[in-house]
Amino acid sequence: MALQINNDDASFDALFHNNPNPMWIVEVDTLKFREVNNAAVQHYGYSRSEFINEITLANIRPDYEQQDMLELIRRIKHKQTVKKELTHVKKDGTVIYVNLTSYTVDYYGAHCRMVIIHDVTEQKVKDIKLTEAVNRINETLESITDGFITLDRTFRVTYWNKEATRILSTSKEKILHKQLWQVHPYYLKSEVFRQLHYSLKHKDTAKFEEFIPQLNKWICFTIYPGSEGLAVYFQDMTQQKRGEEELNKKNESLNQIAYINSHLIRKPLANILGIINSMDEIEHNECIGQSLKMLERSALELDHIIKDINNMAELKSNN
Known part of the structure; x- marks a missing residue:
């Protein structure tokens, strides 16, 4: 059963208008604002009169999300509570990211949704920048001509670039979150095994060459210790060794x-x-x-x- 709101509901009036978060009541069928609180007026830049008499819910959503908005409204008409992350647009054109919670209400007999807004733009922008930075790093690591892998403190693989796949003849899907010697036991008797343990224990960089018979390759490894585990760069030295x-x-x-x-x-x-x-x-x-x-x-x-x-x-x- 939807919450019913009318003139006699003094407690609603106090909670709604004095809430520090932007809130509004919007009519589902027309997308018109029936009521907004002071926080919404201040945060979005529209006056209360503009909210109620001049704009609709569509005005605070980007043009490219209009169809998604209509589909969402159609889906939630009969739902009690909806929580969603959306993009909104202020009066001055500023795009913000919000976490929205909405409830079905009966507002003076009209089928409406009461909406509470939490602006998460600052955190969202940080997350986007972090994601972009991680993507740039991944692009760099995938484009370098060295094999590159990272291991946690239990020697489980946490990153494996495509050159590592080529040099060590092992796919990322097969090795990720596993130890090298779990997948290929021959590493247990290798210099790689000894140097990885030494570097992690002594927090010391290690560089060495080793011939791996199972791969028929000479490989030069450089191990860098860190607080979270180890980073390992390596190159296929086989052609150089054969030339020597x-x-x-x-x-x-x-x-x-x-x-x-x-x-x-x-x-x-x-x-x-x-x-x-x-x-x-x-x-x-x-x-x-x-x-x-x-x-x-x-x-x-x-x-x-x-x-x-x-x-x-x-x-x-x-x-």
Whole structure:
């Protein structure tokens, strides 16, 4: 049964007009204001006369919410109490956010709703700004080329970006709110497990590289401790490591070439030069002398070539 209000209801008049929160009574079928209190007049900027004689409920709702308003009114015609968060517009065009509570009332025989307004704009704006900031952070974390995850103090995953999914081959849906080693037991014997516990216990940053056989990847981890748990950045270093291995193999080959040149080739060459020098002391005809000189020049030329090869091999090895 709807609350009935008439001229004889002195208690209603006192509670309604002296309430510090904006209040009004609106006729359901026409959306006309039948009564407003002083708090509504002050808060919305309309005079009591403007509320009752010039505007309707539609004037304090944004244009883009008019249809939603009509659908809401149709749904609540037979409901006793409604609590809703809505957007309102003041006389000067200021948009505010309100928590609304409305009751069905019989106001001098008319089917109406009595409405109490709580302005929550300040908190709503803070929430919107916080949400926007969180969204910007999430967008940044999702766009970076590093894997990034956060863990609470029990090592349960609280955030997992898409690069973490790619590098560690585990989806967010599978790992979120779980420990790494719950999903993949091989982490229990890894350096990751040890370093996570160390960083959380000692509040110390940790950076290390580890080869994870199950992923066939080298990964560089950096762990940052915080009051709520741990933040972990990581990069796939596999290609870099393979490049280093290839370079090491090439350097080993170059060193081997230098060793062969220095010890296995230059030694017999030095013997040849020694023999040529000793033959200079032996008498021989002009033809043999010229042949020895040509052999000496060829041996010396080969010696210079071997030295150049050694220098180039040493230079490439250092680079």
